[in-house]
Amino acid sequence: MKKLKIAPHSVKRYSKPEKTGIGLLALLLFVLVLFPFYWIILTSFKDTLQIYDIPPSLIPKKIDFMNYIAAFTQYKVGMFLGNSLKVTVMTVLGTTFVATPAAYSLARLKFKGSAQIKSFLGITQMFPVVVLLVPLFIFCNKLNLYNSHGSLILPYIAMQTPVSIILQMSYFVDVPKEMEEAAVIDGCSLFQSFFYIMLPLVISGIVATSIYTFIQVWQEFLIASSFITSRDLYTLTVGLSTFKGDELTDWGALMATSVIIAIPAMILFTSSQDFFINRLAGGVKE
Amino acid sequence: MKHRNTYIIPYVLMTPAAVMLGLFILYPMLMNIITSFQSYSLVQIGRPFVGFANYKALLTDARIWSAIKRTIIWTLVNLCFSLALGLGSALLLSTRFRGNNIIKSLILIPWILPSVITGYTWSLMLNEDAGIITWLLKTLQLVSRDFSWFRTGALSMTAAMMANIWRAFPFFSLMIFAKLSTIPNDHVEAALIEGVNKRQMFTYVSFPYIKPVVVSCTYLVFIWTFNAYDIIKVMTNGGPAELTTTMSILVQKEAFQYFSLSNAATMSVIMFTLMTLIILLAYLLLKLVRKVKA
Structure with missing residues (x-):
């Protein structure tokens, strides 16, 4: 029988008033986390007058999609969406194409310099984008x-x-060595064993990694806002600035577009939540 | 059983990655340092070598010193609050109150939401006329009727910090919570038999166990916050009167508004050096503390 996990700070160890306190704090945390997100969705369904209502209304009077329609007709959100999709999908495909052979090589084949390459990869995580901005601009x-x-x-x-x-x-690394050895004994070449043995076993990991890349690139702003000057080429995050005028900001359309941007990231994230929490938590363990 | 040419295959597989990293990470890093020793602007012809002139000029430039000061304040405040909130909410989640699973799955929303959107949302909630938080503060008469978050430097900075803390703290929460849920039973059992109270349970059992995760998360969030750009850009654009201009905002503006590329390169080298120094210092400090304790 599996032994039950003992929670060191279990709520059972608290007295009645303390339990009420915990409940209140939990409620506070719930509101804190969710309220701004709720506010985005709510505002996207309000017209300009309602947005400036005093006191602000906490529930929508009616579900009105005009901000979404305005986003696509008055502003160029359709175009921004297309640009973002193009850039993100190409990046995800490119990254997977470049990273998968390298990951296989580093994880499964012993070769001179592999340890140094691994530690170099860790160090690159320290390089901020800002530092690369100017030289990348000159280079591009x-x-x-x-x-x-x-x-x-x-x-x-x-x-x-x-x-x-x-x-x-x-x-x-998780794939047992014996599987590959068996394939080699059966006469598979290295490439055959990679494609027929390894790839099917790690494909879910590759997909999860691609989702991570997608979410990162989908929301990139610094490079996209620095290197692209024509409006027709803007990605979604940069396109949001077109809703903000000197005098007036079209908050309704801005929030509607924010919802459009957030949805793909949220769906992809939810579909791979376990991966995120376990692998990323594992990643920072050292 | 060995493949022919085995020794060359790993390198072949590494080639695409090496080419991409070399061309778009290493070469630019190197170019950045070289550019910082040149005079290079898009509005002039040629790029003569000027030695340390850029560094000399910038180190007497008041803008860079105030930007460094602001970056450090920005990073410190953000880091302290996100860590405190993150640790607090992780402990709260670990009490396993009813419904903790719902909050656990929702708590990463702020982290997944693109930072630009976070910036705009908080701008709206703190807006002078339409902002719900500002309205609440005015109704409770905590602030005057003509209060605005974006008129003074200190308040604008606070506004951007709130948005950034909201975004960063769930990362701490989840990582710390994940670690907390793997505490071995016998640690907890032993402590319970010893009859520890709740506070002792935290200081002697939980905290030592989660400390490595706290340290590595702090390291990551430090790097992200030190270089943060999106939220400040969207909420204040460095204003009012450049009073919220941190190093990253300064570098970007210098390059893409004033087209002074060598200046921007020099600033970013200074920025990177500063960041590395702080990390190194923190690392040595941690090592020292460990030695003193042992």
Whole structure:
């Protein structure tokens, strides 16, 4: 029989008034975490007059989609959405293509310098994007990429590659060595054993890693707002600034677009929540 | 049983990654340092080598010193509050009150929500006319009727910090909570037999066990916060009167508003050096504390 886990701070050890206190704190935490998110959704259904209502209304008077319609007709959210999808999907594909062979190589094959490469990958996590901003700008200018999606995709792939390799390695390591050895004995070449034995076993890990990359790139702002100057090429996060005028901000449309941006990230996250919590928690264990 | 050419295959597999990292991370890092020794601006022709002139000029520039000061305050306040809130809520979750699972699955929302959206949302909630938080403060008469968060530097900074803390603390919560739930039973049992109270349980059992996670999370959040850009850019754009301009905002503006690339490069080298120094110092300090204790 599996032994039950003892919680060191179990609520059972508290007296009645203390339990009420815990309940209140829990409620407070619930509101704190959820309220801003609720406010985004609520505002996206309010018209301008309602947004400036005093006192502010906490529930929508009616569910009105006009902010969403305005976002697509008055503003260019459809275009921003297309740009974001293009940049993000290309980055995810590129990163996976670059990172998977490297992760396999580092996790399964012993070679000279692999330890140094692994520690280098960890160190790159320290390099802030701001430090790379100016030289990347000069470099992309030289490649004639400035103000094009290429100037986003290529740096994004490079920046996501280290994390991607580190995460994927943890999946490759999990596959028992015997499976590969058996394949070799059966006459598989290295590439056959990679494609037929390893890949099916680690594909879920690769997908989860890709989701992580997707969420990171989907919300990138610093490079996207610095390297893209024409409105038609804006990604979603940069496009949000077009709702903000000097005098007036169209909060309704801005929040409607925020909902549109947040939904893919939320869905992808929920679908792989276990991965996030377990692998990432494992990642910072050392 | 060995493959032919086994020794070359690992390197072949590493090549795409090495090319990407070399071209878009290492080469730019190097170029950044080189550019900081040149005079390079988009509005001039040529890029002569000027030695330490950029550094000399910048180190007497009041803007960079106040930006460094602001970055350090920004990082410290954010880190302290997110850690305190994160640790507190992790402990709260670990009491396993009814419904803790619901909160546990919701608590990562702030962290998953794109930071730009977080910035805009808090701008709206703190808005002078339409902001619900400002309205609440005014109704409770805690602030005057014409109160605005975005008129003074200190208040604008506070506003941006609130948004950033809201975003960062769930990371601490979840990581610490995950670690708390793996405390071995015998540790807890032994402590219970000894008859420890709740506070002792935390100081002698839980805290020593979660300390490594607290340290590594603090390290990560430190790097993220020190370099934070999105929330400040969206909420204050460094204003009013450049009073919330941190190092990252300064570097970006110098490069893409004033096109003074060598200046921006120099600033970012200074910024990176400062960050590395702080990490190194903290590491040595931790080591020292451990030695003194032992």
